[in-house]
Amino acid sequence: MSYKIIVDSCTDLTEDMRKDGHFHVVSLTLQVGEKSIIDNETFDQARFLRLVSESPVAPKSACPSPEAYMELYKGEEDIYVVTLSASLSGSFNSAEVGRKLYLEENPHKNIEIFNSCSASVGQTLIALKIQEYAKLEKSFQEITRLVHKFRENLSTKFVLENLDTLRKSGRLTGLKAIISSVLNIKPVMYGTSEGTINKLDQARGIQKALGIMVESVVKDVKNPESRIFAIAHCNNPARAQYVKEEVLKRVSFKDCIIVNTAGVSSMYAGDGGIIISY
Structure with a gap:
C-alpha cells in the first residue's frame, strides 16, 4: 500500500x-501584532523571536x-x-x-x-x-x-526561559510574571493526557528546572529501550545537548533526536525553551 x-x-x-x-x-499562520508569518520552510526564527520580544501583545496562531x-x-x-x-x-x-x-x-x-x-x-x-x-x-x-x-503512553514536558508569552496572553497575571522574573523562577510544564498544559514543578534558575525535568524522565519512563527520546530547542542547541547528556547518563533509550523549533513551537516555547517527548 x-x-x-x-x-x-x-x-x-x-x-x-x-x-x-x-x-x-x-x-x-503566526500573527505578531500586525505581521502575519507563514510557518513553512521560509520561517525565520531569529526575526520571529525579535518581533515577539518587541510586541506588547501575545503572538497568535491560525x-x-x-x-x-x-x-x-x-x-x-x-x-x-x-x-x-x-x-x-x-x-x-x-x-x-x-x-x-x-x-x-x-x-x-x-x-x-x-x-x-x-x-x-x-x-x-x-x-x-x-x-x-x-x-x-x-x-x-x-x-x-x-x-x-x-x-x-507518550509524555511531553518543557521548560520555559521566560513567561512573557504566557503573561501577554493572559494565562499568567502580570504580578506573577514580575515575581518569577525577579526571583528567576523557571516553570517545568507537562502535557496532560487530554492535551492541556499543567505545571509539574518550578525552580530558581534554568539549570535547576532542567534538572527537575531530567529527574522526572528517570522516574516515569517505561520500556526506554524501545523508545526514542526527542528534544526540541528554541535557539539554544547547547541546552538541548545538556539535557540529552543528562538523560542518557541515566536512561538507555533506543535513540535520541534533537531538533530546532519551527514557528508554532517557537511561539509556545519562547527563546531558549526546551521541549522533550518520549
Whole structure:
C-alpha cells in the first residue's frame, strides 16, 4: 500500500524527515501584532523571536483550512494525519472537516487523523511511529490501532526561559510574571493526557528546572529501550545537548533526536525553551 503522513507545522521534523517524500506539512499562520508569518520552510526564527520580544501583545496562531488538508488527501491510498493538540489549536478540527468533505467524493480512501494531545516533538514521535509500522507493511487498521496506543503512553514536558508569552496572553497575571522574573523562577510544564498544559514543578534558575525535568524522565519512563527520546530547542542547541547528556547518563533509550523549533513551537516555547517527548 502507498502511504502519506501529513503533519501540521507544529511538528518539528528532523532533516531526514524533511527529505523523506512520505512526510507532508500543512502550515499554520503566526500573527505578531500586525505581521502575519507563514510557518513553512521560509520561517525565520531569529526575526520571529525579535518581533515577539518587541510586541506588547501575545503572538497568535491560525490553523490550516480544511481545504489545505483536502489538497494533501489526494494521491496515496493510506493517509495518516498528526495534528497539534486539539486543546491548543483548531488544526485537528480542520483536518476532520477536510476528511469528511473529501470522503464524500472519495469513499475508497483510508484517512486517519491523530489528535496528538501534544505538540512539537510529541507530534514528531507519533509521525515516526506511523512510518515505522508502515515500513513493516502492517495494515492501515493495525497501524491506526497501534499508533493510538502509542500516543496514550507518550509524555511531553518543557521548560520555559521566560513567561512573557504566557503573561501577554493572559494565562499568567502580570504580578506573577514580575515575581518569577525577579526571583528567576523557571516553570517545568507537562502535557496532560487530554492535551492541556499543567505545571509539574518550578525552580530558581534554568539549570535547576532542567534538572527537575531530567529527574522526572528517570522516574516515569517505561520500556526506554524501545523508545526514542526527542528534544526540541528554541535557539539554544547547547541546552538541548545538556539535557540529552543528562538523560542518557541515566536512561538507555533506543535513540535520541534533537531538533530546532519551527514557528508554532517557537511561539509556545519562547527563546531558549526546551521541549522533550518520549
